[in-house]
Amino acid sequence: MNKKLIFLPFFIQEKIKKGTLKESYERELSLLIADVSGYTAMSERLDAETVTDRINRLFSDYFKIIQKYKGDIYKFMGDAVIIFFTGKGKEKRALKCAQEIIKETEKYKKWKISVKCAISTGKCLLYFAGNKKRKEFFITGKAYENITVLEKKAEKREIVVCYATFKKIGKSENLKITPFCEDNLKYFKIKP
Numbered sequence: 001m002n003k004k005l006i007f008l009p010f011f012i013q014e015k016i017k018k019g020t021l022k023e024s025y026e027r028e029l030s031l032l033i034a035d036v037s038g039y040t041a042m043s044e045r046l047d048a049e050t051v052t053d054r055i056n057r058l059f060s061d062y063f064k065i066i067q068k069y070k071g072d073i074y075k076f077m078g079d080a081v082i083i084f085f086t087g088k089g090k091e092k093r094a095l096k097c098a099q100e101i102i103k104e105t106e107k108y109k110k111w112k113i114s115v116k117c118a119i120s121t122g123k124c125l126l127y128f129a130g131n132k133k134r135k136e137f138f139i140t141g142k143a144y145e146n147i148t149v150l151e152k153k154a155e156k157r158e159i160v161v162c163y164a165t166f167k168k169i170g171k172s173e174n175l176k177i178t179p180f181c182e183d184n185l186k187y188f189k190i191k192p
Helices: 010-018 039-045 048-068 090-106 142-153 163-169
Strands: 024-037 072-077 080-085 114-130 135-140 159-162 176-182 185-191
Touching: 024 048, 024 090, 024 142, 039 048, 048 072, 048 080, 048 090, 080 090, 090 114, 090 159, 090 163, 114 142, 114 163, 142 159, 142 185, 159 163, 163 185
Parallel strands: 114 159
Antiparallel strands: 024 080, 024 114, 072 080, 114 135, 159 185, 176 185
16 A cells, blocks of 8 residues: 555645645635446445555546646545636636546446546635544535535536636536535526
8 A cells, every 4th residue: 555645735835845835714715516326336246455545546537637637636535526726727727627527437337336526616724623633624615515516406417516616617618517405505507
């Protein structure tokens, strides 16, 4: 097994290298969650080693795409990954990343899996919490809350974006977009 077991986003690693790490940061982020569907069924059919190999292969492919669009991995959550994007054009880069992740996952349809994505944009708090012996890195804020809600509204091979993200990507992308409003949340479903 690889000795790099501790995971911190590149954003934090750079701050550590430069000696500028703080306990907390406020940033405008676009957050993307990519949730693999069919993973549980696959894990019930196959042995643990095969399942682990497959999800790691898939996430390795995702990692290349995430780097291409200048995203940073916040965390892995079993069969899902949460990615954050900062800076100019973050919303469009998050969308392009989601589109490519969906396309990449199609290569593995023989595994009977697919992926659904959600993107939310807004001000977030990035911080460390814990005690002197152990601290963990967290992201919180309305954008984070929204991706957890929006992800549940997405179907296989679909991207759901919040209104703030949609305003930035607009209709210029020649996408098939369907607007929704439920529970005081405006969102848009996008078919890649």
